[in-house]
Amino acid sequence: MKRNLLKFFLIFLGLAALAACGGGAPQISGIAAVANFETTACVKAEKTIQIRNNDSEEPQRVQGVHFEFGTNDFDKDGNRPETLVEGETYFQFFKVEEVTVGNVVKQAVGNMVTEMIMPPGGVMTVKVSYNPKVITKGEAYHNTYLDVVLNGPKLGVMQIELRGKAPTALEGCGTTQGDLKKFRVDKVTIKIEDKDAEVPVQETTDITETFQFGVEGDKALIGKADFPSIPIDTPQGAVSADLEDETFEGTFDGAKLEFPAVRLSVLGQITVEGKLTTESVEVTAPDGTLSATGSALADGKMKLVFGSTLPQNGLLQQLQGGAIVAEIELSETN
Incomplete structure (x- = not known):
C-alpha cells in the first residue's frame, strides 16, 4: 500500500x-x-x-x-x-x-x-x-x-x-468487504423539529435503491453505494441526503445493527452526523428535541433510526439548530 x-x-x-x-x-x-x-x-x-x-x-x-x-x-x-x-x-x-x-x-x-x-x-x-x-x-x-x-x-x-x-x-476497492446483507427499503419517515419552522412528518415508500452492509465477524461495514438516497422536504425545497463517501464501521450480532457515527451529506454542502442503529436515538438540539426507536432484525424485518442536530449552516436558513430523525424500515432480500 x-x-x-x-x-x-x-x-x-x-x-x-x-x-x-x-x-x-x-x-x-x-x-x-x-x-x-x-x-x-x-x-x-x-x-x-x-x-x-x-x-x-x-x-x-x-x-x-x-x-x-x-x-x-x-x-x-x-x-x-x-x-x-x-x-x-x-x-x-x-x-x-x-x-x-x-x-x-x-x-x-x-x-x-x-x-x-x-x-x-x-x-x-x-x-x-x-x-x-x-x-x-x-x-x-x-x-x-x-x-x-x-x-x-x-x-x-x-x-x-x-x-x-x-x-x-487496491484489491476490493470500491466494493463493501465481507458477507453482504441486502434489504429492500419499505418506508422512510423523516421528522424535523425546530422552533422557527413547522415541518410536517414526511413518509416515503417509493425508494428503489437498496440498503446493504458487509459483515466480518461481529463487525459491520457500510459505504456510500450501500445506502439509499433519502428525500427530505424543507421550507426551502426538496433535497436528498446521501451517505458521505467513506466506509463507516459498526457492529452486527445477527440481529442488532449499530454504526456509532455516520455522516450524511446534502448538496455536498451540509453535513449531519449521528448514530445509525436498531436501538434508539435521542437528539437534544438548541431549537428542538426528537427521539426514535428502531427494531432489530427478526423474521426478515428491521428498522434503523438515525438522529442528529442540524448544523449552523446558512443554507438551512430557519432550520439551523433544529433536530432531525429518520426511521428506515427494511425487508431482507437475501
Missing part, C-alpha cells in the same frame, strides 16, 4: 489580480494554479496549498473555500456527468480537509470552510485530498475546481484546478 502523500505549493494573490474597470478594488479571476495528484485507487493522497496575501498593509478576507458546484461529483465509473440525476449515487473523490491561518484551524464541513482572515503578508494553508474509487486509464485524469472566494480588499474567485490520476487500485 502506498503511504499518504503530503505536498504543498504556494500561490501569491497578486499573481491573479486584474485591475477593476474604472478603478476600485483589484479583482481576482480565473485559474491561478494546477495541483496534480497520483495515488492508488482507495488510497488517500493529500496536498497542502499555501495562498499568500502579498499586501503588506491590508488584511484579506476569504469568504469561503469550497469546490465549484458540480465539479466534484463522479459516477460509479469515475465520470463527471454534465447534469446530476436524482436518485443516482455520486462520489466526491476530492475533499477539503482543513484551512489554517496562523493559529486558527478550521475543519471543513461538507467540503467547505468559511470566513478566514489573512493578515498583511500572511499565508492561508488549505489541506486537500484525493481518494478515488476507480482507476484512471492512460492519460485520463479526474479533476475538479477549488474556489477561494475573496471579499475585500481583493474581490472575486481564485480557482485552483485539482487533477488526480490513479493507475492502479
Whole structure:
C-alpha cells in the first residue's frame, strides 16, 4: 500500500489580480494554479496549498473555500456527468480537509470552510485530498475546481484546478468487504423539529435503491453505494441526503445493527452526523428535541433510526439548530 502523500505549493494573490474597470478594488479571476495528484485507487493522497496575501498593509478576507458546484461529483465509473440525476449515487473523490491561518484551524464541513482572515503578508494553508474509487486509464485524469472566494480588499474567485490520476487500485476497492446483507427499503419517515419552522412528518415508500452492509465477524461495514438516497422536504425545497463517501464501521450480532457515527451529506454542502442503529436515538438540539426507536432484525424485518442536530449552516436558513430523525424500515432480500 502506498503511504499518504503530503505536498504543498504556494500561490501569491497578486499573481491573479486584474485591475477593476474604472478603478476600485483589484479583482481576482480565473485559474491561478494546477495541483496534480497520483495515488492508488482507495488510497488517500493529500496536498497542502499555501495562498499568500502579498499586501503588506491590508488584511484579506476569504469568504469561503469550497469546490465549484458540480465539479466534484463522479459516477460509479469515475465520470463527471454534465447534469446530476436524482436518485443516482455520486462520489466526491476530492475533499477539503482543513484551512489554517496562523493559529486558527478550521475543519471543513461538507467540503467547505468559511470566513478566514489573512493578515498583511500572511499565508492561508488549505489541506486537500484525493481518494478515488476507480482507476484512471492512460492519460485520463479526474479533476475538479477549488474556489477561494475573496471579499475585500481583493474581490472575486481564485480557482485552483485539482487533477488526480490513479493507475492502479487496491484489491476490493470500491466494493463493501465481507458477507453482504441486502434489504429492500419499505418506508422512510423523516421528522424535523425546530422552533422557527413547522415541518410536517414526511413518509416515503417509493425508494428503489437498496440498503446493504458487509459483515466480518461481529463487525459491520457500510459505504456510500450501500445506502439509499433519502428525500427530505424543507421550507426551502426538496433535497436528498446521501451517505458521505467513506466506509463507516459498526457492529452486527445477527440481529442488532449499530454504526456509532455516520455522516450524511446534502448538496455536498451540509453535513449531519449521528448514530445509525436498531436501538434508539435521542437528539437534544438548541431549537428542538426528537427521539426514535428502531427494531432489530427478526423474521426478515428491521428498522434503523438515525438522529442528529442540524448544523449552523446558512443554507438551512430557519432550520439551523433544529433536530432531525429518520426511521428506515427494511425487508431482507437475501
